[in-house]
Amino acid sequence: MSKGPAIHTRDVRRVFESRKGFFFNELVRTEALRGVDLDVADGEIFGLLGPNGAGKTTFTKILSTLLIPTSGTVEVLGMDVVKDAVRLRPRIGLVLGGERGLYNRISARENLRYFADLYGVPMERRDRRIQEVIDRVDLTSAADRRVEEFSRGMKQKLHLARGILHGPEVLFLDEPTIGLDPKSARETRKLIRSLVADGVTIFLTTHYMFEAEELCERIAVLSRGRIVARDTVAGLRRLVGGDRTIEVEAYGFDEGEVARLKHIAGVSRIVSEEFGPKLRLTLRVGTTDLSLDTIRNQLTNHAELTVRERRTSLEDVYLDLVEEEAT
Amino acid sequence: MVARSYSRGRSLLAVMRLAVLTFLADPQWLVPSLIAPVVFGLVSYELFAGSGPWFVLYAILGAGMMSMWGQTLYGSGWATGQDRHLGTLEPTLTAPTPYLYIVLGRVIWNTLAGLLGGAIVFVVVAITYGHPIPLANPLLFLLMFAFVITTLAAVGVVFAAAYVYTRYAGFVQNVGEFAFYIGTGCMFPVVLLPFWSNPVSLVLPPTWALDALRYLAIPGYQGFSWGFWGDMAGALGTTALYLGIAGTVFRRVERHVLEAGDLNDW
Numbered sequence: 001m002s003k004g005p006a007i008h009t010r011d012v013r014r015v016f017e018s019r020k021g022f023f024f025n026e027l028v029r030t031e032a033l034r035g036v037d038l039d040v041a042d043g044e045i046f047g048l049l050g051p052n053g054a055g056k057t058t059f060t061k062i063l064s065t066l067l068i069p070t071s072g073t074v075e076v077l078g079m080d081v082v083k084d085a086v087r088l089r090p091r092i093g094l095v096l097g098g099e100r101g102l103y104n105r106i107s108a109r110e111n112l113r114y115f116a117d118l119y120g121v122p123m124e125r126r127d128r129r130i131q132e133v134i135d136r137v138d139l140t141s142a143a144d145r146r147v148e149e150f151s152r153g154m155k156q157k158l159h160l161a162r163g164i165l166h167g168p169e170v171l172f173l174d175e176p177t178i179g180l181d182p183k184s185a186r187e188t189r190k191l192i193r194s195l196v197a198d199g200v201t202i203f204l205t206t207h208y209m210f211e212a213e214e215l216c217e218r219i220a221v222l223s224r225g226r227i228v229a230r231d232t233v234a235g236l237r238r239l240v241g242g243d244r245t246i247e248v249e250a251y252g253f254d255e256g257e258v259a260r261l262k263h264i265a266g267v268s269r270i271v272s273e274e275f276g277p278k279l280r281l282t283l284r285v286g287t288t289d290l291s292l293d294t295i296r297n298q299l300t301n302h303a304e305l306t307v308r309e310r311r312t313s314l315e316d317v318y319l320d321l322v323e324e325e326a327t
Numbered sequence: 328m329v330a331r332s333y334s335r336g337r338s339l340l341a342v343m344r345l346a347v348l349t350f351l352a353d354p355q356w357l358v359p360s361l362i363a364p365v366v367f368g369l370v371s372y373e374l375f376a377g378s379g380p381w382f383v384l385y386a387i388l389g390a391g392m393m394s395m396w397g398q399t400l401y402g403s404g405w406a407t408g409q410d411r412h413l414g415t416l417e418p419t420l421t422a423p424t425p426y427l428y429i430v431l432g433r434v435i436w437n438t439l440a441g442l443l444g445g446a447i448v449f450v451v452v453a454i455t456y457g458h459p460i461p462l463a464n465p466l467l468f469l470l471m472f473a474f475v476i477t478t479l480a481a482v483g484v485v486f487a488a489a490y491v492y493t494r495y496a497g498f499v500q501n502v503g504e505f506a507f508y509i510g511t512g513c514m515f516p517v518v519l520l521p522f523w524s525n526p527v528s529l530v531l532p533p534t535w536a537l538d539a540l541r542y543l544a545i546p547g548y549q550g551f552s553w554g555f556w557g558d559m560a561g562a563l564g565t566t567a568l569y570l571g572i573a574g575t576v577f578r579r580v581e582r583h584v585l586e587a588g589d590l591n592d593w
Binding site for chain 1: 332333334337338340341342344345348349352353413414415417418419420421422423424425429582585586588
């Protein structure tokens with residue numbers, strides 16, 4: 001029997017209201033989410049990207065029962081996150097990360113023991129399970145030290161340990177590798193992959209594009225409270241114009257040159273940006289037939305012209321999509 | 328899935344354990360739980376020793392109650408405020424255990440710590456001044472003391488809800504603290520207060536419980552005209568009312584904070 005999606009949302013909206021002014025008589029409404037539709041399959045690693053303030057954390061908190069949506073349907077593991085929150089909570093995990101969110105004056109092991117009890121991890125397994133997750137996030141030698149002595153990276157690992165302590169079926173990770181050194185970040189990504197191998201569905205938000213590209217089967221880009229694209233990384237590359245990116249640099253281009261480049265077959269998008277004293281044109285190319293010489297032939301009046309090619313990165317895709325949404 | 332479902336008893340014990348660990352890790356709690364009660368007790372003795380042993384007991388009971396209340400209020404309400412400050416309110420609310428049980432666990436621990444403070448007052452005063460403080464009915468007194476703790480806990484839970492509701496709950500706490508000290512008769516008899524303040528006194532369960540405690544401990548005590556059993560009925564009724572309010576308030580407060588999305592503000 002095939003399972004339904006682990007996460008299913010339709011037209012999710014969230015408005016924050018706050019009062020300002022001397023007598024708090026001015027009502028300010030901020031629309032954080034403006035109709036988010038999303039389905040995440042069971043056992044998938046799904047990535048949510050978006051600029052600061054796009055609504056990623058708001059959406060993650062709604063999915064993990066910490067925030068009630070203003071309207072829309074939100075189901076996790078087939079349960080409504082508002083009506084069935086109490087039944088759902090033991091089956092999901094949330095890692096918000098950061099410096100806060102831990103009891104600093106007690107040890108990492110005591111922090112985990114407290115939450116193991118609140119989650120109802122069976123008594124006969126509790127201490128073994130705590131040791132398991134401590135080992136899994138590589139905090140073994142620091143497990144009995146007070147959290148206040150921890151570095152930011154160690155706290156991040158402890159957040160992760162707490163998130164997986166009770167064996168959730170769906171794990172929400174909000175920036176899980178922020179603050180980690182490269183080695184720890186790599187180990188964390190390895191841990192995330194191993195969780196998926198255990199059957200856990202992962203919903204991940206991150207600012208690190210390579211991380212999303214490395215881990216996620218599918219990615220959505222959230223901008224200004226709306227999902228502007230969702231696909232595999234390859235699908236997103238196609239969406240913004242192709243796998244190939246050609247960069248052209250010179251001391252300025254006239255409008256005629258840019259227009260000629262736009263008309264070359266296979267060039268789907270041109271973004272221009274200042275690059276020191278030079279101007280850089282970034283071309284998204286969806287065909288393998290276009291050679292760099294074809295580009296050079298259109299730009300013959302430049303003494304110093306650089307033309308190079310690279311693969312379109314997820315960062316390129318992301319920036320294109322967010323910029324497109326903003327304009 | 329490793330976890331099954333939460334157990335209320337286990338959650339309460341876990342919260343109490345955390346409170347003990349936090350208590351031991353932070354020496355500031357020695358002031359409200361041990362040092363302040365002893366100072367109150369010694370000062371009371373010095374002030375009222377000439378008025379006879381029962382009057383000393385009257386004053387010491389009030390002093391002990393003040394420190395117990397301080398411990399309950401700070402330990403329960405303040406701890407919830409700390410949850411906001413530390414950012415632990417969010418992960419705690421994501422756990423399946425309802426937050427009401429988290430607060431209840433804290434209240435139980437803090438009232439027990441307050442009880443310890445009260446006991447230490449009696450012992451220190453007895454040792455310092457060379458003779459024990461008399462009690463009319465020691466066994467009943469102990470039972471009644473436990474009941475007083477329950478009435479304190481009932482009010483403490485309602486105050487803790489304020490801390491979940493808003494980061495500005497410290498204001499409510501500070502106002503509530505003085506209303507409590509004066510209104511419940513800890514500092515001086517309620518009958519000395521102006522008539523208009525009586526409703527405030529009577530809606531606080533410890534007012535009734537403290538009067539009942541004094542009826543029990545002090546022979547010939549003249550408190551409220553309805554006597555010991557009237558006090559008991561009042562204490563039971565108001566405690567039940569507070570516990571009922573706490574249950575409803577917590578459900579609503581939890582809903583409100585999930586709607587407002589300000590759990591991480593402090």
